[in-house]
Every structure is written in structure tokens, then in C-alpha cells.
Amino acid sequence: MFVFGSFTTSEKYPNDIDVCFDISRLDKKKVEKNYSMLDNYERKRYRQYLLVHILLKETDDAEIIKWMKHDRNSNERGIIELNLKDLPVYDKK
Amino acid sequence: MIKNEKQYKISKKLLGEVIEKIGNTKTEKDYNIKRKLVAESLEDFKEDIENEIREYEKLKSGKSAVLKERSLSSLPDIIVEYKIANHLTHKEFAKILGLKEQQLQRYEAESFKTVSFQNLMKFLDLINLDLKIKETVIKPIRRNKTTA
Numbered sequence: 710m711f712v713f714g715s716f717t718t719s720e721k722y723p724n725d726i727d728v729c730f731d732i733s734r735l736d737k738k739k740v741e742k743n744y745s746m747l748d749n750y751e752r753k754r755y756r757q758y759l760l761v762h763i764l765l766k767e768t769d770d771a772e773i774i775k776w777m778k779h780d781r782n783s784n785e786r787g788i789i790e791l792n793l794k795d796l797p798v799y800d801k802k
Numbered sequence: 803m804i805k806n807e808k809q810y811k812i813s814k815k816l817l818g819e820v821i822e823k824i825g826n827t828k829t830e831k832d833y834n835i836k837r838k839l840v841a842e843s844l845e846d847f848k849e850d851i852e853n854e855i856r857e858y859e860k861l862k863s864g865k866s867a868v869l870k871e872r873s874l875s876s877l878p879d880i881i882v883e884y885k886i887a888n889h890l891t892h893k894e895f896a897k898i899l900g901l902k903e904q905q906l907q908r909y910e911a912e913s914f915k916t917v918s919f920q921n922l923m924k925f926l927d928l929i930n931l932d933l934k935i936k937e938t939v940i941k942p943i944r945r946n947k948t949t950a
Contacts, residue, residue, distance in 0.1 A: 720915075721912070721915065721916055722916075732839065732840070733836075735836065737834060737836060740835050740836055740839070741835050744835065744839075747839055748839075748842070749842055749846075752842075752846060756846075762846070762847075762850070763843055764844070764846075764847055765839050765842075765843040766840060767836060767837070770823075770840065772823055773823075773844075776816065776819075776820075781804070781805075781809045781812060782808060782812065783812050
């Protein structure tokens with residue numbers, strides 16, 4: 710998972726939270742089964758109630774990383790990569 | 803929020819790239835459930851950029867004479883919108899606000915969120931904006947009843 714946007718800057722009052730999930734390693738069947746977790750309706754709900762904007766990418770989507778790495782003035786900015794498997798709450802099943 | 807011409811041009815370019823990416827994703831040979839999710843999330847991203855571009859163009863054209871209802875936290879955006887709607891340069895706007903150009907640029911980069919309340923009021927006054935809060939009932943605080 711990548712976090713980008715104002716939350717990764719020194720901005721005192723960041724706005725919404727921009728995240729991007731790399732779904733390339735996810736099993737297609739599992740994705741099909743859990744499709745509703747990331748569909749249009751759910752993403753709109755995350756956005757509306759949690760102020761989280763979700764982008765999804767696969768490994769070969771290099772452009773998306775490029776967009777995340779640049780601000781509105783085209784200046785480079787940092788992004789944070791989180792390996793969810795490293796988190797203690799990650800359910801390996 | 804797009805704050806100036808430079809950001810407007812960059813956003814337009816980005817929009818073109820996102821549209822192209824959506825098109826490429828949808829026409830891939832192996833268009834599966836995962837690619838569908840990627841394309842759908844990109845559609846959201848595209849919508850956000852389109853809305854911002856539309857908003858900026860509306861302000862610039864003077865068609866958006868009425869400032870939209872907003873939460874108190876986005877109140878400082880009004881100052882930037884005023885600058886865009888009046889086609890003011892940084893230099894001209896800094897003069898109106900009694901600031902140095904660099905200081906204005908710094909404030910603008912932070913969407914005027916770091917400006918003190920006193921200065922915010924001063925700026926809003928200088929651009930002739932009269933802000934009023936609608937008549938509202940103050941809800942009384944619920945106090946926990948203590949049992950003896």
C-alpha cells in the first residue's frame with residue numbers, strides 16, 4: 710500500500726488521505742469473491758465518511774506511481790510504501 | 803484546488819494521461835476483475851481532476867460569482883478563489899493584502915491554513931467579503947446525571 714498526497718508532506722493541516730493499493734499479488738478468485746470490498750460503492754463510502762481516496766494499481770502501472778510522486782506544481786514529493794504483510798494484524802489466510 | 807495557471811496546465815496534462823491510461827487498461831487483452839478495479843479507481847481519480855479543472859475554469863470565466871457553501875475549515879480557499887476570479891497576478895494580489903509576494907506564495911501553498919484568525923479576518927475584509935453565520939440554535943450540553 711502506498712500513501713501519498715498531503716499526508717506525506719510537512720503540511721500542518723493535511724486534507725484527505727490518498728492511498729494506493731497494489732493488487733497485483735492478489736489471487737483473482739479471491740478478488741472476485743471480495744469484489745464488493747473495493748467496488749465503486751465502497752470506495753465512495755470510504756471517501757465520504759473516512760476521507761480516504763483509493764487508487765488501485767498492478768505492478769506494471771508505472772504511470773500511477775509517477776502521478777503519486779508529483780504534486781500539483783509537478784515537483785517531486787515523497788510517498789510512503791507500507792508492506793501490509795509486515796503489520797502484526799495481517800491475516801495470512 | 804487548482805490555484806494558478808501553472809497548476810491548471812499541469813492538471814490538464816495529467817487528465818489527458820489518466821484518460822489514456824483508463825482507455826489502455828480497458829482494452830487490454832487480459833481485462834480481468836483486477837484490471838476492472840484498477841480502471842474504476844482511475845475513473846474516480848479522473849473525476850476529481852475534472853471537477854477541479856471545471857471549478858477553476860468557472861472561477862476564471864467569472865461565471866461563478868457566488869461563492870459556494872463550505873465548511874469553516876475550507877474558508878481560507880475563498881481568498882484564492884477571489885484572486886482567480888479577478889484575474890489578479892501574485893504581485894497585484896500581494897499588494898491588495900499588504901503582503902510580500904513570497905509570503906503570499908507561501909500562504910497560498912498552504913491554502914492559507916497557517917494564517918492566524920486575526921490575519922484571515924483582515925484579508926477577508928480587504929477583499930470585501932462579509933461573512934455571517936446563519937441563525938442557529940445552540941444545542942445544550944448533555945450533562946451526566948450523578949446518582950447518589
